[in-house]
Amino acid sequence: MSVSMFRRTILALAGAACAEAVSVALAAPMSFSVPLNGSEQVPPVQTRGMCEARLIYDPDTRQVTWNVTCTNLSSPVTMAHFHLGTAGKNGEAVVWLTKVGSTSTPIDGPIQGASTLTPDQAKDFVAGNLYINVHTKDHPDGEVRGQVLVPK
Numbered sequence: 001m002s003v004s005m006f007r008r009t010i011l012a013l014a015g016a017a018c019a020e021a022v023s024v025a026l027a028a029p030m031s032f033s034v035p036l037n038g039s040e041q042v043p044p045v046q047t048r049g050m051c052e053a054r055l056i057y058d059p060d061t062r063q064v065t066w067n068v069t070c071t072n073l074s075s076p077v078t079m080a081h082f083h084l085g086t087a088g089k090n091g092e093a094v095v096w097l098t099k100v101g102s103t104s105t106p107i108d109g110p111i112q113g114a115s116t117l118t119p120d121q122a123k124d125f126v127a128g129n130l131y132i133n134v135h136t137k138d139h140p141d142g143e144v145r146g147q148v149l150v151p152k
Helices: 001-027 119-127
Strands: 030-037 050-060 061-071 078-083 093-098 111-116 130-136 143-145
Touching: 030 130, 050 111, 050 143, 061 130, 078 119, 093 119, 119 130
Parallel strands: none
Antiparallel strands: 030 050, 030 143, 050 061, 061 111, 078 093, 078 130, 130 143
8 A cells, every 4th residue: 555545544534533523522412392282192182281391312321301391281290201102103101200100199390300211212212203291180191292303
């Protein structure tokens, strides 16, 4: 291999490494909101209730933090989750937003917390395949729901 060919190869590899470093540095945490309402439930729920989930997601660590505030729900919140499922489809709960297994004590105030997603959950999160469901005493299967759509 000639010296000039060797230098070109080294420069190409260095450029690729720099490009990769820049793309990793650009994957900064993102903040966005998810509106939740009864019409998104499957089947839809007639309710005046609504919630807003404010999320922060860090793609480097796969950590998601949440602050969910609700108004005008029919009864106290009993639990909330991220569920696996696309819009219009129900799916299993994959991340509890409230205390795991706690359904008997009503939740007062905003629902706040954080979790590190598994690699598969992170892929589903970014792809829009997760939704948030808030369950209440009067609607144990969920009163309001919102699809998580990460800004591009």
